[in-house]
Amino acid sequence: MTEMTVPWQKTLASWWESYVRRFWGRDEETDYHVRLKVAHTARVRNIARQLMHPRELPAQELALVDVAALLHDVGRFPQYWQYRTFRDLLSVDHADLGAKTLDEEGVWQWLPPEAAVVLRQAVVWHNKRALPPEAAGAAWLPAQVVRDADKLDIFDMLTTDKEYRMPPTDGISQAGGVSEEIADMVAAGRLGLPAQVKTAADQQAFRISWVYDLNTVEAVRYVDRAGFLPLMLAALPEGEAKVRIGQAVEACVKRRLATEA
Template sequence: MQRKQLQALKDWFNQYVKGFYHDDPDVQAGIRLKEEHTKRVCEKILRIGSSLNLEPEDLYLAETIALLHDIGRFKQFALYHTFNDRRSENHALLGIRELERTGVLAALTEEERKLITRSIEYHNLCTLPPDLPDRLSLLARLIRDADKLDILEMFTASLDRKNDKPEAQQISGLPDTPGYSPVLVRNLLQEQLCYYDDMKNFNDRKLLMLSWVYDINFPRSLSEIARNGYVEKIVARLPKTEEVQKVTNICRPT
């Protein structure tokens, strides 16, 4: 893949997203939220990829995957007025259908198209399929780390705002009730991922996001989590219990 092909895709992305701009301020805010998220994920994937001394072609592919990983979010929000996949449809698969419908990847090789679309397909899975080819595994892990880093950034920033109902809670649709589900704490203490099906309230969402540290793939990603204090910021908004303190000690990157 060449730099000029990446630039052409950036130009296409900008025009595609503008097609979803809306006079309704709530709709426009949702579209802009994902547009800005995409830009930050592109920056983050380049930082992680550069830390691995990747070849330019792989960096172009990685940035392309970051650029297009949430392309389905725009049509999802236009159709369903939500970013919740459970209330609508899988945004990764919707995005792949949009890429196929528009033919925007036609100038790339078949291998490049497969690497891009499979990485998009896998970016929001709970865990990656086993035994992926090396190059696909690398690119899929890069986008998963970059995406998680930006979601953690947005999530913790939302918690810090002086709102009665943080944006992160509004998007999750979970009630902001006391307590948390013991199964999530148990998973965290066993250094295992938490699962969406076990979430009952917004505190559970916070615990699930803490479990992401067990699915981070690269040292640069862990260092960014530690430097930005994401674990500590989330824990500060959880009930002050002995269990939560144990979770903090286990999850905090070193």
């Protein structure tokens, strides 16, 4: 899918590379964070390709998924430049900023109108708590896949021992356990809320709950094959909350693998 099979796919990729170059060279800390998001974007595109490979979709649909993955985090670059953080609660919603950036850069002029609408929606929706009711039709697949691929790369970042391992988050205490509030939500099969996250353990439980929001069965299979859940659960403090959360998310994965085989 990363092959440039549609003309505007190559145009958008060239623009993205040019845009990102604007954010290099201010200082070492900024360069480090730019590198993080450049590498993350490349991995998300690759994961999206893997998820869609079994479907044998037309070139136009594959191009929409690929470019959605390419553009999904474009707001991260101006976000860090202005606020020096990637934490939306301390700055601005990076997906909304991404869509605003793409509007201001005039990138939609290079695409068919219907493709521009689909891609803008995929960028705006990629980090929201859930896809909105209007996420249907042509917008459905790119929005679903970019959300899934984004989460899968974050799962990898949380569990890998490679250089791209997830760094600590700004404003999150490394001490303390999982709060009862977030443990109850995740154990009940619901997504955690960002506002509930006060400690690194809360944040881990919150991210584990993203398993409930995987849209495609290919993404669920990816989680199972990669062994993400045992590794992410191992990072939670020992106790009742860990047991309850583990039972709920593992049951969710098993159920989906059984019903969507």
